[in-house]
Amino acid sequence: MQINEIFNQIFELELIREFEKKAKLIFVKEGAVILDFGKTVSMVPIVLSGTLKISRLDESGSELLLYYVNKKESCAMTFTCCMQQFPSEVKITAEEDTEFLALPITAMDEWMMKYPTWKSFVMKTIRTRFNELLSAIDQLAFQKLDERLANYLKEKSKVTGSALINLSHEQISIEMASSREVISRLLKKLENEKKLLLYRNQIKLLPNFW
Amino acid sequence: MQINEIFNQIFELELIREFEKKAKLIFVKEGAVILDFGKTVSMVPIVLSGTLKISRLDESGSELLLYYVNKKESCAMTFTCCMQQFPSEVKITAEEDTEFLALPITAMDEWMMKYPTWKSFVMKTIRTRFNELLSAIDQLAFQKLDERLANYLKEKSKVTGSALINLSHEQISIEMASSREVISRLLKKLENEKKLLLYRNQIKLLPNFW
DNA sequence: CTAGCTATGTGACAATTGTCACTGACCGGT
DNA sequence: ACCGGTCAGTGACAATTGTCACATAGCTAG
Numbered sequence: 001m002q003i004n005e006i007f008n009q010i011f012e013l014e015l016i017r018e019f020e021k022k023a024k025l026i027f028v029k030e031g032a033v034i035l036d037f038g039k040t041v042s043m044v045p046i047v048l049s050g051t052l053k054i055s056r057l058d059e060s061g062s063e064l065l066l067y068y069v070n071k072k073e074s075c076a077m078t079f080t081c082c083m084q085q086f087p088s089e090v091k092i093t094a095e096e097d098t099e100f101l102a103l104p105i106t107a108m109d110e111w112m113m114k115y116p117t118w119k120s121f122v123m124k125t126i127r128t129r130f131n132e133l134l135s136a137i138d139q140l141a142f143q144k145l146d147e148r149l150a151n152y153l154k155e156k157s158k159v160t161g162s163a164l165i166n167l168s169h170e171q172i173s174i175e176m177a178s179s180r181e182v183i184s185r186l187l188k189k190l191e192n193e194k195k196l197l198l199y200r201n202q203i204k205l206l207p208n209f210w
Numbered sequence: 211m212q213i214n215e216i217f218n219q220i221f222e223l224e225l226i227r228e229f230e231k232k233a234k235l236i237f238v239k240e241g242a243v244i245l246d247f248g249k250t251v252s253m254v255p256i257v258l259s260g261t262l263k264i265s266r267l268d269e270s271g272s273e274l275l276l277y278y279v280n281k282k283e284s285c286a287m288t289f290t291c292c293m294q295q296f297p298s299e300v301k302i303t304a305e306e307d308t309e310f311l312a313l314p315i316t317a318m319d320e321w322m323m324k325y326p327t328w329k330s331f332v333m334k335t336i337r338t339r340f341n342e343l344l345s346a347i348d349q350l351a352f353q354k355l356d357e358r359l360a361n362y363l364k365e366k367s368k369v370t371g372s373a374l375i376n377l378s379h380e381q382i383s384i385e386m387a388s389s390r391e392v393i394s395r396l397l398k399k400l401e402n403e404k405k406l407l408l409y410r411n412q413i414k415l416l417p418n419f420w
Numbered sequence: 421c422t423a424g425c426t427a428t429g430t431g432a433c434a435a436t437t438g439t440c441a442c443t444g445a446c447c448g449g450t
Numbered sequence: 451a452c453c454g455g456t457c458a459g460t461g462a463c464a465a466t467t468g469t470c471a472c473a474t475a476g477c478t479a480g
Contacts, residue, residue: 056344058352066347080337084330089344113323120294126336127290133343134266134299137276140350141387142268145437168457177351179438184458200446200457355467378427389468394428410427410476421480428475438465445458450451 003101006048006072015115023101028094035092041081043102046074050098051159055091055175065152065175067132068095068159076129079108079122095159145178146186152176153196153205163205213311216258216282225325233311238304245302251291253312256284260308261369265301265385275362275385277342278305278369286339289318289332305369355388356396362386363406363415373415 037057052069111118139148156165173183195209247267262279321328349358366375383393400406405419
């Protein structure tokens with residue numbers, strides 16, 4: 001069975017059975033909002049295929065990309081929020097068409113006790129997400145926008161597994177909490193340096209970029 | 211007994227007995243480095259009195275204050291690092307003379323299983339620290355330096371419980387990953403707005419500041 | 421009291437980023 | 451092929467932040 005195939009290297013069979021019994025399988029289209037900022041966390045997602053995007057909003061509507069949740073991964077902040085019934089501090093969006101298991105929050109605690117693999121999965125998730133937030137902080141505090149942009153493009157390329165990035169300059173500027181014109185300028189600079197090619201709604205990273 | 215007094219509202223007696231048996235009581239002077247960036251985490255601190263400062267460094271030696279650990283609190287990142295034996299991503303310094311318990315990392319896991327109050331303490335710590343990192347990100351991404359500075363001063367004042375802040379402009383600029391002259395300028399502006407008074411190595415926040 | 425260190429104040433200027441205004445390019449639907 | 455919308459390019463300028471140079475003030479050890 002599909003779920004089994006995906007997780008049998010990570011979790012014990014018994015836990016996978018629990019997934020099959022208690023989790024809901026959900027399919028969302030690219031762009032769908034799975035959990036909005038401030039909403040109550042009602043489940044913990046664990047991705048089967050596709051990618052979820054975790055981002056932070058401020059009052060004025062600006063956005064900032066924090067990290068991606070890929071296949072076999074989950075989001076640390078839903079763990080900690082849900083275990084104590086707090087509203088979400090982040091927004092979760094489908095970066096592409098995505099299939100995930102919605103784990104019931106009521107089971108989280110029980111599974112932590114019962115399944116060592118689940119506990120270590122939770123701990124590992126928390127640790128890696130902490131590090132991703134620290135990395136976001138590093139970039140904001142210590143790097144200039146051009147370095148951040150290069151990094152952003154590398155991340156996108158890694159997530160999609162392609163050197164082609166299908167985004168408008170405006171979308172990029174939103175995810176980086178900057179402005180469209182600035183991003184256009186910096187991209188143009190990178191194009192002049194022969195590191196990438198610009199098209200409408202698309203950027204092609206050249207070998208030189210890496 | 212002292213430890214009991216501090217923690218008997220939070221933890222079960224049996225766990226406090228474990229503290230007394232297995233934890234080491236450590237006293238450090240202001241400015242002491244408890245754990246340096248990249249070093250192996252050898253214990254989890256839990257503060258009895260005073261304050262620890264958690265900060266992030268980059269390669270070039272710049273620093274950025276992340277958050278404080280006050281009385282009865284601990285640092286989430288040492289939990290997750292130590293449970294899986296990873297090097298520290300942050301630097302821990304004594305913000306003032308501080309007394310803390312050094313909990314043995316070997317006991318963390320066992321206590322999580324055995325003491326519900328410990329488990330919920332860990333979860334609560336992780337959640338609040340996540341939120342503090344998110345708040346740091348918010349400030350870096352969405353706020354200007356003058357707002358960040360005002361916020362920084364408020365935090366300092368809250369931690370020390372005083373409207374007098376004993377820091378040079380240079381120290382502030384380091385913790386905020388900015389430069390001395392810029393901080394001087396912004397402080398001067400705040401002084402002109404009658405929000406604070408500037409002295410050598412000291413800043414006095416006025417009622418108007420809040 | 422004074423020499424010397426450290427802290428602060430400040431003007432001038434540079435670099436980075438953001439904003440505004442406008443142009444033309446591209447693209448899908450008719 | 452044309453229309454209307456979205457997207458990208460660009461110059462001019464503003465705002466923010468960083469850097470440099472130097473002056474001055476305050477503190478402390480001797």
